[in-house]
Amino acid sequence: MERTANPIVAQLENVSFSFNGADVLTDVNLAIRPGDFLAVLGPNGGGKTTLLKLMLGLLEPRGGRVRLFGAPPAEGLERVGYMPQHGEGGHDFPITVLEVALMGLLGRRSLGWRHGRQEGARARRALERVGVADLAGRRVSSLSGGQRQRVFIARALVTEPELLLLDEPTASVDPEGRGKLYEVLKDLNRDITIVVVSHDLSIVWDAVKSVACVNRGLYLHEGREITPEMVNLMYGGHPGAECNVELIAHGVPHRVLHAHAAPGAKDPHA
Secondary structure (H helix, E strand, O other): OOOOOOOOOEEEEEEEEEEOOEEEEEEEEEEEOOOOEEEEEOOOOOOHHHHHHHHHOOOOOOEEEEEEOOEOHHHHHHHEEEEOOOOOOOOOOOOEHHHHHHHHHEOOEOOOOOOOHHHHHHHHHHHHHOOOHHHOOOEHHHOOHHHHHHHHHHHHHOOOOOEEEEEOOOOOOOHHHHHHHHHHHHHHOOOOEEEEEEOOHHHOOOOOOEEEEEEOEEEEEOOOOOOHHHHHHHHOOOOOOOOOOOEEEOOEEEOOOOOOOOOOOOOOOO
8 A cells, every 4th residue: 555644644533432332432533643642541441442443443433433544444554553452361372572573464464374584574673673672582471561562562563554553551561661661662653653542640751742531532632741621531520629640650750730729719820
């Protein structure tokens, strides 16, 4: 597919989705532009993973329209890398780091498990980009949680995508591993648009460019600050309630939500 410039990488217009008669997402609007680094936050069951699957065309919306690079999702998938959420199990399978990266090419080549020199070189480049090329011959089962997540990201990178979708990439990763992973994502964002789904507020650090909260609805803030409206959408409460939230991440304390006034009080940031 010939790659053409498009002012919007992914777009959802008035998208709704239901499962077994229950609303999961309702009237969601979102436009992701080239070069963005979007953190999608929200509680478990709020619809974050559903949002990614709608972008990929793995789910069909009940209403509204989804576009990738200006076309239906099926026509843009070759330009997208996707890392689904990984649980604790299944990591004892006897497979090497290089073989995991090569799995990103399955379905794009009719080679089965065989690969040629060109495919091997692409997989090694992807591993190098996430800082684990020296582990290519190691079994995945021998890696730390952070190393394993970087290998799974390499698998999504092997097709050299323009858009990278990551579902809970920091799950089961210790603070040191999260820091290294954040630096990897910051570097990747130099030439790849990134969307990261997480329920972990520490994902909002200096590389993130915009933040969305999803809990059936969607609230977008074009900046990396978590707003009072987002906290209200995620955790309930009422608009204007006083909530001074500060996140202390490992080695990088930063305020993710400015203090704001209770009803009737003067806003210190007004």
